[in-house]
Amino acid sequence: MLASAGLYGYYKWSKAQEKVNLWTLVPDDAVFVFETNRHERFINQLRQTNLWGNISRLPYFTNLQEDIRLLDSASERRLTLREFIRQKRIVTSVHVTSKTDFDFVVYLPVSSVAEHRYLRSFIENVAKSPLFQTKEQDYQGYLLTQVQNAQNKDAFTFFTYRNNIIFSSNTGLLQQVIRKINRAKLESPVQEFRKINYLKERGVYANIFINYRHLAPFIGLFLKPELQSDVDYLVSLCRSSLLALQVDKQNFYLNGLSLPETLPGSLHQQLRPKNSQALRLKAYVPDRTAILIFLGNQQLVGLAKSNKQISSLVPEVIPWLDSLRQTMQQELALCYLTTPNENVAPEKVALAFTPNPDKTQQVLQALNTAANVRFATERAGRYRIQEIGIPELPVKLFGKGFTGFPRCFAAQVDSFLLFAASEETLRGYVQNIRDKKTWANKEQQQRLLQKTLPQSSVSLFIHTQNTWNFLNRYLQEDKKVGLLRYESLIRKFGQISWQFSRQNQQFLTRILLQHRMEASATHENEEKFKLEQEIAFAAPLITGPDLLRSRPGNATRILVQDSALVLHQVNPEGKIAWSDSLDSKLTSPVYPITFGADAQPKYVFSTHNRIFCLNQAGKDVESFPFNLSDTTTIQNLTVIDRGQANYYFLVNDVRGNIYLYDRQGNLIPGWQPKEMPGKLAIAPYYLNIKGREVIVLAMENGYIYALDVNGANYPGFPINLKGTFTSRLIAQPGSSFRNSKMVLLTQAGELITFNLAGQVEKRMAFARPSRRTTFELVSENSGQSFLIARQDLGRVNLYDADQKLIMEKNYVTSTPKLIQYFYFDPANIIYVITERGPQKTYLYDINIALIGDKPLTNKLPVHLEYNATLQQYQLFKTTDNLLQELIFRARP
Template structure:
């Protein structure tokens, strides 16, 4: 499944699957509850089914589909043109439109021959919509508009329906069994159902799971997909692609969702009932937790396809993939006899991921990126095993050294098992990656892309925007730039289908990117993978309003840094009692201290970027503030003049990028303690002289922190920590757990923790929100006081907790989905919703000023911040420029003047906005997040 020809077949699969789905005529689904329930298998579905679609509210979903950008492009295709006239005809003929809107339908799709696709429609007679259609047909029969004939077949009655007066129309065949009416234009398929009923044999078709309150799902039966592909593809391509798909995985059940510019299919793979001994490609994927995609900043923009694997145990992954390949009949005669010593040496370099990049437009130049864990020893190891020798004659000026590659040695390495057709010619090392290329041209494209900053990781590029909508972590990912893939598809279609494709090529090319991802999700009794397919539709430039393009938001000049700003803006108090000053750092690690009007007080270079908040401390107890912060290596305390406090900076207890700090003042007497954490779940507590304290050197909690641990005094001293594995702890000053703790929440947690202080530990509330929307409230005695599930309108939705900026006592809740952001109050009640495109991480902030509440939503990809009031009304008619960092608001309620500080590139921007008084009855139309 991993050679070049297979790569081209996989590209083709995306397009063919799209066409096959298109022939059904319905794409739009908008809700799926995650609580999947196993019910009785849907009856009478034939083993020969290649695809099965389970649809709800067909009329409504079709109407919604036609209104969206994707629907507007696809509705002109021949697969869709007959749908609307058919629905209109049924309504004009007397079928209740409301019942059509709510129609439920199951469709199985079959490849009957090289020219014909067959369908079976399943209608549940327990539903009013089905009875309405049956009543309509009976009415037509009585009026002699249709001719009904019944014949007996193997003890079952088959009814045929046709229009006697119309020439060339197909006959519809019907079979009633149990609670279902089955209809098909293929008499053969109806007879096949009866044969299955007569023999009373269990169908080998894998049982489907029904999801409660779902809108629609798609079941893919991979062994039967070749029968469907042969309808569309030339024979030589259809046979080869079909063989590869049969060996990929047995089946998958996917839920479908369509936003304005994204088609998403998400679900799980399913194991086979009849071929338990068969080896599938998916069984070879890593069984451990997935990693995020790390190659974006390396991949040239000209890349057409990326295939990317992640793993933790390289040896286990290699063994699984070898087992899969050796069971494939075509591999047995050419099994390579590996050199175990060379294999072990090379595999010892592997860290956690590797991926192949195929460059467009001809799909011949390729790059293989291998993440290594020992950069210092890499060249020595490669030379020891004779993968490389002396540098080659072809070099790129002022770039990494390039070596010729010994292909026979390379075949011992895990990446060669995964990509057996890849024949590297050259090798270089860049950062933590070994990069192999099959041509010097491929390396030149890589070097040029880096030199010009033209990669998939380039800020605000189409590729970056697409990647931000895909799964953040996966065991396998394939990303496709369809701009280069469409020509490949058309070359392999049969002439009739190629003519259709060429005629509507402009519509198809609106689909710019696609992704296929698998994530390991093991169950108790079986290995299951989540499967995710995303198809991205490219927005038309004219969709952005010309008035919005021309208008500009006025800004006041505040300050310009030497290099792009890399931190958020820290507004801090000073001993001079002036308005807050600003601390900010740039990409050169220079820290700037600005007064309240943007005048530079001092500038200081640190050894690295600031990774923590900047905290106030009066270390000398003279009522003059100093500013504490930490880099990956050091704790800094800097005074008002820009000088480090005596004996600082101090070495951090543990170096790393996930450092957190807090300053503890038990009694408010400025007898400080320094709290620091690392990425391993350790808490370190030091006294004012930076000496380790007993019980805290370190206090190991064994998992990363979701928040910076903090101290609160309610009769006693409590240290509160919340970790990403869902562990909530409360410790005393000696580092010992209080009774009732730790509390294990059965989900991972990445949101902040809200603490609402009471007069007693029993009335002090700790509030936690999981990404799945479960809101927990505990007290300091460890007792659960409340637990609610915030309504989850879609299975792709995730929840974010937004503490009130400043006090952190109150909070708002955000529910973010693929195409919508909803802002909720503390009880989970909806305040307002805004449309948005993509699943990229947005930054949310919640401000309260007296009776005024403001919600800031920042899109780091678009570099915009949107400001709303509690009713969802935009504070300004245009979003504000912002690099993606948190913003700062100041508000004067008497004048209703709002000051907004943001940063963009090297500039700190200041906006002065006026908040209007509004009547609750006023209806306001606002642009959504997707409009800018």
Template sequence: MIRKVTFGAVAVIFTGIIVYGILELRKGNIQQAEVIQAVPTDAALIINANDLSGFIRDELSRNKIWHELGMVNGIGAFQITLGRLDSMLRIDEEMENLYKGSDISLSLHRSGKSRFEFILYYPLDKAGTEKQILRFIQDKVPSNATLTPRKYDEVRIYDMDFSGNNRKDDFSFAFSRGLLILSPSSILLEASIRQLSQSQSVADEPGFKEVAETAGRNVEGNIYLDYKTIPGFVSHLFNDRYQKEVAEFVHFADWSEMDLNIRHDALLLNGFTHSSAVSDEFLNIVLKHQPQRLDIEAIIPENISAFLALGLDDFPGYKKAYMEHLEIHGHGRAYLRELRSLNEKYKMDRDKLLLPVFDRQVALVLTDIRNFGWDENAYVVCHTKSQSLAAEKLKEWLTIVCEHDGISLSSLIVQQQVMGDVRFTFYQLPVPYLPMKLFGKMFEGINSKYCTFFDNYLIFGNSVQSLSKYIHANQIGNNLSSDLEYHQFSEYLASRSNLYFYLNFPGSTRLMERYLRPDLVTKILEEKDHLFKFQAFAYQITSENDLAYNNIILKYTPDMRDEAQTVWESRLESRVITKPKFVVNHYTGEKEIFVQDARHNVYLLNNSGRILWKQKIDRQILSDIYQIDFYKNGKFQLLFNTSEQLHLLDRNGNYVERYPVKLRSPATNGLALFDYEKSRDYRIFLAAEDKGIYLYDKEGAIVKGWNFGKTEGRVEDPLRHFRIGNKDYIVFADHFTCYILNRRGEIRVSVKKHFPVSKNARFILESNTTGIKPRLALTDSSGRVQFIYFDGSVETVEIEQFTGDHYFEYSDLDGDGRREFIFADKGELKVYKHDGSKRFSYDARAEINHAPVVYQFSHGNKKIGLVSSDNNKIYLVNSDGSLYKGFPLPGSTPFSIGVISRADSKFNLIVGSGDNFLYNYSVQ
């Protein structure tokens, strides 16, 4: 690990530099060496920071990424030190002028078996005497440190030694050839001094000059990577299983130079990599291929953890060059032996048979490894020139293997429905790890026991179930191409590339646990609230003449949260605007989902999330969705209304009979559907803008004998029908009057008290509470509960004052036989016992936009559902006032909870979201 240097020590040196420049008599230019001449040739990384002072002042001080990293332990302390140092160097105008615009360089080196240290380089522009700067530094030396000079190779080195527990802060520095050189390792400092006297330097290494000439000037910094030494550095981040393998990856390329640019929401590194044509590095294999437009993201699910894609124009040529690369460098001997052995065993050339069918791109894809583990979420996806051609060659290969091994080909082929009546063919692979054998060792670890086709893609996976899950995600449009966040991220990407690696930070914890050191994973997870605000990391390589262009992006999304995992997600044409409604498939008895989007499309989806049909209607739906048996034959249709029309659709999305029916007057509420005698002679009630209450039959015709005239005000809540004893009551209200009618539209009960009815009021019947006569409950505009008895009397209960926007529910939450008063007002849920005493409250910290709904999971297990559409959050509150585990979840509509498949006993929560998706969450 790199040792830390205290603020005081660093400040002494840098202040000394400034004084050195100011106090000297500016006797002329120093005979100065280039920084690169002082860098020892075993450097893994070289960084040049251009105009450090301006970078700190203009960029870091207002950069959101820098501020977020400041919340991470260690980085925050470094930021404080850097800020203090910057302030210290600005206390004097001459100091600031000298400090302003300065460049500082740093190189990273191995120091011991598993330790890395740095060397810092600062060019000095003017000559002067050492005595004056040393006198200044000696005045600043802390009391617990000593500054000791010594000679090394004719250069005076100064060692700053701290006593006691501060020995980790020791460092050394020297002046040589116009450079100040500093390092916490005296051995590295001596190596840098020796390097200055050598005729050969890093600048003479293969590829360094070529990439250095491409370095940008007007950027925050330049970073150089040596691919011969960087694997040794990076390998120590990995656990024991992978450390040696990473350390041996030294035949990738020569040098890279990348320009650093910092945006408000991203860190960008762009530049070139050189790979010598005579060195047979891996990158040379890639550079022989034209960069490809990697549209494979259109088939990669959104719940991605990571993927690695190759873009090639000749798969057989790539494989031949790759195997030659392994032969030359002596890597993968066991791999090469196995390939040859299998070809000899089956007396065929597998690559010659299969590789020509692949086209442009192949990717290793890791999806939801957080929830279902590695094997069930590791895939290899290959684009083919033709599905039929690829299937033909696959079967030809399987036939050869089966004949040799005495296996029936039909026993390896499985056909299965994935969604509805769509069937897919799955092939069991008798040879393990086929993708690695076809495409190389970077696909190692993916067993891929099965494969199947989706469009022109061949997909390898570990089981039929995992492949079905992958296909299902694509059938419902749940892929990266349709993901808004990925779309924004991809704006920084090159449109074509030869290699593309993508890592989703919040979804990659299991990936880190698989590859990285356990102690490093622990530290990352401790800081995940800050580190996981970085949405994703991407690395692209694109061939460009004799060089490879690199593009690295680290995207910052401050409001990023670890997404809840869904059973499925279905993408609609626009955002969902209605509560998803469970309806019954009269053929299968299974549940389906009916919903509407903002473009007035209505959809029917099956319980797997597949859209069965879509139909555009005239306006937004006002009512609930009702299933009726129009023909009295056991088959159901869907009934609902907009402000202008009544709609009745069959299960295929087709209108029934004379529907849609134009309303006599535009509706002001959702329809109410009554079937008094359970005879399927339905009655449909609607309030209208002309203040009439209209009664329609199931054909959409006006029913004769309904005698109600006009209301005094506008009716917005659906009418209610209650039967008490042998009497029917039809109940509704405008803003100041409650109406209780009989089936002919005549007043049955005259309410003896008028009150301003709450704008969100609805009538709730209480008819079975011991000791209480049947009554209706609703609230007035101040939140007072008004109980209306069926003799017309009114009882008022005042709990507390609420705003005119409040919502009210009246339900027995704990099963004690007495109902609780439930209010939602602004952002708070408040629940009171039947005697008016407060039971609990819950602050959602967001505006509640819909009425609370009580859901019953089992006897005595009720929960309250809340929706904040403005914040795209839904809540499920337990009957004790605590928030149910896992909530809030993303969602913007009222939601439905129920068991939607007879094969699954778990409850499903279906909700719409503002991002055009319908979500299915599993609720335990």
């Protein structure tokens, strides 16, 4: 018994040590399979392209990054998941899971004892973390573990098999893998390519397998059913491909081999191509082409075999149909033209190469005679357009895939015979050829064709800009939101080609995705930012032009302070209106207030231990400044507007004392000063809820106080939020204390919402990848909404209040960034990120695209205004001793 137990244990141990080819675990219905091992180099290569900004914001990518950071936050391990998988060979398969969706399975090898120890500790820590919920189930002898995000309910499931971990967000796919394992028939989908491994070659980032027998259902997830038969037919040329992924600054290349489809009725069985053909019809394809399908063969007869359409013809026509087909050879194409909007069906033109055009025209005339019809020809320049009296003639000539010609018009253009469904379509097409608005005369298209295969048996060309309305028309309704969400990325890929060239018993295959090159950053910035005016001061500026808490009226007034401690006002004409020497640097924003007989706004602010109020001439208003004791250092000044020009001035010092002054400089009873048990974390906040005045104080020790103007606590306060605060407080006033919300963010990344009744309503934790991670609440310019900024070394993430990722960017330095958020209307939003060290300011539009493609020189907060009439922005920024006004538009 001991010997048997020992032998059994040794057998199980040895089986566990056997290396498994991860490809053999992939279920047979995989549409795509990706094998990668150079993830870091691939990401670095992508960063050199102008696509990275779009790719890094894809919801799938950003959600994955966020989930990884949350897992790292929960695992409390020094080695992050990203570092763990950096050099690993990973296999990922894509599967259709329903009539409307697809999902992924990821296969990850665990190669050493140290990696086993890391994963075991990682999983144990995640299971203990309140950020996640775990659940286990047994399936056919394997333990499936589900890990769910406790907040957003995102989940994934995993199991282990012989030193490999397999995981997916779809449990059904993992069960499919387990069933394959238990059948003990572990065959790789790339068995026929077993001698090929492109990853051994220099510059290759991935092996990519395509299963064309499952590609049509995958495409069918996105397109409407009316296109499904055409898709089924086109993808039936091959049964599978194995391709190598390569990337340069302007192109994604997938090069490799494909195996022909052997099933009866497939496109390959009808074509049976022997030799490839060069694309000679470049001069006959208009610039406005959206999609071009090219078939290059020696003979086209095979396309019409088993064509059921022919049986409906009168017997006299069939011989002439065969004769017409015999006059065509080598090249056949179907051209879809761009449409003005998605409500218009795309026009299409079929092209066939005719080496003897005169003979083709004679057969066409005989065909019309046999069909007992006669139509007058129309001229289009030196070409003639004639109607052919046989409906759906192209499908009868070339078979499946050439439907959509209920009426058929033909034109012989040099050596190509063109078919269209209307005379107008054909006339416009011929006019494009006459005007030389074709691929042969377009430089961008020529650059693409130079990188494609010189000869091919079948090619598909897609122009994304011209295809946009086509996509909107034929995309499934539930996928249109995704199309708009990924619009900026899709449009970056201006040209796409997919080619097959017959070589012996297989196809040489190339897929090329070419993205548009951006204009030079210098030229773009010159176009984007126009210097409107520039003002020089005697000393370098130490504040940005954003000092004014709000802008009175429509006139732009700017206040700045220089290093000589002089405060300057700049009027709307760009002139220095006045300058005033102060005793120290400002310790508060500048508040514009209005009182007295003078309707002009006055400016209230604080310095080290004084409160100033200046009029429009820069002179002290009567009773000002208020002089606090020499031992008092003002930390914050809050101006309280009680209505009817009745203002209070609330000051807190660095020791936790709070003073409340009226407009004449008198201290209010209860605030002489009011001593708090510690230092305030942020500036006090004032609200008026149905006539009840509230002053909210957030202490560094996590306590929150809500006081009335007499300094007494409101019921329910103080409350202990058990956190440390450094960011601002956001108020959401309501009709009552219970409906009035206050939002705070802790240093640890917990967003806390409480009401003025003293009740904590919600606590929401953000992932904190490391102890160096910092968080900040960023209020927009009007104060009505906010974002959450997370900074970790050089990475900045912006989230909305529901934890939805808005932006993720990496910067040069690891020092904290200055972040501003400007919201003018739903279509005009600007995000501003400033790196103080390199003195670089980046402006991003609503699509998180960098405006101008080049940062501006600046290190202080900027001020931004938007002119809706002119649809342009005014940007005020400082550089050394200069105040600059720049004009720009975020959109062309």
